[in-house]
Amino acid sequence: MQTSKKDDASSISRRGFLVLSGAAAALPASAPARTPAPPRPRRRATRFAVNGRAMVVDLEPRVTLLDFLRDRAGLTGAKKGCNEGACGTCTVLVDGQRMNSCLTLAVQCDKREVTTIEGLAEDGRLDDMQQAFIEHDAFQCGYCTLGQIVSARACIAEGHAGSEAEVREWMSGNICRCAAYPQITAAVLDVAANGGPR
Amino acid sequence: MRNFDYAVAGKVADAFAADGTDVMAIAGGGGGELLNWFRLGIASPSRIVDLGRLKGLDGIAENGDRLSIGALATLNEVGVHPLVAQHAAVLGQACLAAASAQIRNRATIGGNLLQKTRCEYFRAEAPLPWGCNKRAPGTGCAAREGLNERHAIFGWTDACVAVQPSDPVVALAALDAQMELDGPQGRRLLPVADFHLTQEQAGSGGVEAAARVETQLRPGEVIVAYHVPIRAGQRSSYVKVRERASYEYALVSAAVAVGLADGRIRQAAVALGSVAQKPWRLTAAEGQLVGQPPTREAVLPILRSALSEARPLQHNGYKVAMAAGAAARAIVEAGARA
Numbered sequence: 001m002q003t004s005k006k007d008d009a010s011s012i013s014r015r016g017f018l019v020l021s022g023a024a025a026a027l028p029a030s031a032p033a034r035t036p037a038p039p040r041p042r043r044r045a046t047r048f049a050v051n052g053r054a055m056v057v058d059l060e061p062r063v064t065l066l067d068f069l070r071d072r073a074g075l076t077g078a079k080k081g082c083n084e085g086a087c088g089t090c091t092v093l094v095d096g097q098r099m100n101s102c103l104t105l106a107v108q109c110d111k112r113e114v115t116t117i118e119g120l121a122e123d124g125r126l127d128d129m130q131q132a133f134i135e136h137d138a139f140q141c142g143y144c145t146l147g148q149i150v151s152a153r154a155c156i157a158e159g160h161a162g163s164e165a166e167v168r169e170w171m172s173g174n175i176c177r178c179a180a181y182p183q184i185t186a187a188v189l190d191v192a193a194n195g196g197p198r
Numbered sequence: 199m200r201n202f203d204y205a206v207a208g209k210v211a212d213a214f215a216a217d218g219t220d221v222m223a224i225a226g227g228g229g230g231e232l233l234n235w236f237r238l239g240i241a242s243p244s245r246i247v248d249l250g251r252l253k254g255l256d257g258i259a260e261n262g263d264r265l266s267i268g269a270l271a272t273l274n275e276v277g278v279h280p281l282v283a284q285h286a287a288v289l290g291q292a293c294l295a296a297a298s299a300q301i302r303n304r305a306t307i308g309g310n311l312l313q314k315t316r317c318e319y320f321r322a323e324a325p326l327p328w329g330c331n332k333r334a335p336g337t338g339c340a341a342r343e344g345l346n347e348r349h350a351i352f353g354w355t356d357a358c359v360a361v362q363p364s365d366p367v368v369a370l371a372a373l374d375a376q377m378e379l380d381g382p383q384g385r386r387l388l389p390v391a392d393f394h395l396t397q398e399q400a401g402s403g404g405v406e407a408a409a410r411v412e413t414q415l416r417p418g419e420v421i422v423a424y425h426v427p428i429r430a431g432q433r434s435s436y437v438k439v440r441e442r443a444s445y446e447y448a449l450v451s452a453a454v455a456v457g458l459a460d461g462r463i464r465q466a467a468v469a470l471g472s473v474a475q476k477p478w479r480l481t482a483a484e485g486q487l488v489g490q491p492p493t494r495e496a497v498l499p500i501l502r503s504a505l506s507e508a509r510p511l512q513h514n515g516y517k518v519a520m521a522a523g524a525a526a527r528a529i530v531e532a533g534a535r536a
Contacts, residue, residue, distance in 0.1 A: 044204055085297075105233070170299050175445075
């Protein structure tokens with residue numbers, strides 16, 4: 001699988017291409033036009049904090065928080081699994097509350113604090129939920145895992161990790177096609193009860 | 199989705215300009231349902247007014263002989279609130295049975311009642327390769343003779359056979375709740391059970407209306423609160439039947455509120471969900487339940503008799519027995535509550 005951290009002339013990721021072509025569409029047409037150029041897309045200034053970093057961005061209101069995080073902020077931990085709120089792989093925290101970033105407009109996050117999976121580890125140390133997922137073998141392909149971990153953090157903070165049944169119910173918004181549910185549940189219960197494997 | 203102007207409402211009246219097509223109000227921190235409409239082409243407004251920053255519309259409090267719930271309260275807030283557990287347990291259960299924890303953190307109880315059907319023919323991305331009178335008036339109803347396992351057994355017409363999938367609305371209907379609306383013509387109260395319209399009811403407005411008119415909401419109107427009567431000794435329960443244990447819409451559901459005297463039903467309200475385009479009160483059965491003990495043997499024959507009036511489609515006959523069974527279980531569970 002090819003990944004590139006930097007897009008240069010010889011190698012460009014799909015995301016890079018889409019971002020560049022979107023930017024190009026906002027530039028004025030260079031050829032003489034017989035019909036008037038289309039109006040500039042309406043934008044709105046939005047200021048919010050992402051993983052503790054203050055950002056001021058100028059966005060079209062239709063941009064979802066998910067697309068902003070992935071395409072503009074370079075935070076690709078939140079995944080676009082279904083883009084309709086049915087899978088939970090896009091789960092992030094907004095003011096500490098877990099929600100599907102695909103169902104949230106970036107402009108709705110004005111003056112709010114957004115936390116993504118990238119914001120959980122501190123100084124290179126995995127947080128206890130991340131460690132618990134490793135210790136309990138709570139993932140196979142890993143695609144749902146980032147959303148699971150963010151969701152699990154909030155599940156405990158909400159007070160909904162008191163039993164296996166409660167965890168299964170309150171974590172039901174994160175689908176795992178590899179069916180690692182028993183291990184995910186064990187990891188969440190471990191952190192809730194003991195603060196994790198450490 | 200097409201781009202739109204976005205404005206934050208400073209007061210409820212800022213949403214009165216919303217005509218539901220070109221200008222739409224987004225409910226509080228919600229908008230999840232609306233974003234999916236925009237992505238599918240169900241709606242494509244040029245302007246959105248966000249009610250999400252309004253203060254004072256998310257409270258849950260006793261208000262004399264009523265429990266008042268602000269329309270911007272989220273499903274999680276309603277679902278875990280002690281006053282709801284005390285006076286309207288069925289509503290708390292219904293809220294927590296809905297969607298996922300992530301969605302419930304944003305979805306509001308006001309917006310929840312304005313969601314649209316999950317019919318797969320309706321929920322397709324435009325342009326539709328089949329007929330749907332809701333999406334394109336006059337093109338027909340693909341579900342009428344198609345894959346209609348999840349569709350209506352009451353109130354449908356040949357123009358449309360969709361159901362209203364909300365869980366909270368079924369509970370509110372069983373609780374005889376009122377909804378408070380505010381709009382360009384002022385405030386009004388409406389029984390929640392009368393808010394949604396079946397296709398038969400909507401069809402009195404013409405052939406196109408049968409599929410297109412779904413509620414009594416007037417242009418520019420906003421749901422601001424629900425008021426639930428507080429009844430001493432009321433026991434209530436919600437039963438949601440679905441193909442998996444969580445995070446899925448109902449096949450059928452039942453909300454029940456009963457009052458008991460000497461171990462027998464003194465008063466009963468039974469509402470069914472996902473059997474029609476509105477919560478379906480079994481008013482005739484409610485009268486017959488009085489005097490019965492809240493046991494399956496006693497209540498099931500009465501409920502089955504009420505369901506005999508159902509008009510199932512080719513693939514959803516199972517809903518008739520399932521709904522009767524769900525209602526029976528809800529009565530038994532409600533009766534067993536302290």
